[in-house]
Amino acid sequence: xxxxxxxxxxxxxxxxxxxxxxxxxxxxxxxxxxxxxxxxxxxxxxxxxxxxxxxxxxxxxxxxxxxxxxxxxxxxxxxxxxxxxxxxxxxxxxxxxxxxxxxxxxxxxxxxxxxxxxxxxxx
Numbered sequence: 001x002x003x004x005x006x007x008x009x010x011x012x013x014x015x016x017x018x019x020x021x022x023x024x025x026x027x028x029x030x031x032x033x034x035x036x037x038x039x040x041x042x043x044x045x046x047x048x049x050x051x052x053x054x055x056x057x058x059x060x061x062x063x064x065x066x067x068x069x070x071x072x073x074x075x076x077x078x079x080x081x082x083x084x085x086x087x088x089x090x091x092x093x094x095x096x097x098x099x100x101x102x103x104x105x106x107x108x109x110x111x112x113x114x115x116x117x118x119x120x121x122x123x
Contacts, residue, residue: 002026002113004096009118014087022079022096022115033104036070036081038092050104059104086122093117
């Protein structure tokens with residue numbers, strides 16, 4: 001099993017930046033995909049970005065491309081999401097998630113492990 005704990009959320013004005021972190025523990029020795037999802041009130045959970053631990057290949061949704069950057073520190077077993085040029089539409093609970101494999105899915109159901117979420121509010 002993999003345990004994930006997010007941090008770094010908060011409130012920011014439009015145009016500002018935040019960096020989210022996700023610390024992984026447990027069985028993290030295999031290659032896996034981990035990524036970020038977000039869910040706004042009354043909306044479905046939306047895939048944001050993913051990265052493969054082994055190759056470092058990254059994938060971003062069109063809604064955040066050019067503004068958000070996903071990265072990882074394998075030594076620290078930590079995932080990051082640098083969010084720039086934030087706008088009110090980015091307001092949501094952000095979740096870190098993971099599934100085993102050397103490729104990445106974008107559907108939430110494919111991810112077996114989830115963090116508790118961290119709130120991002122843009123005004």
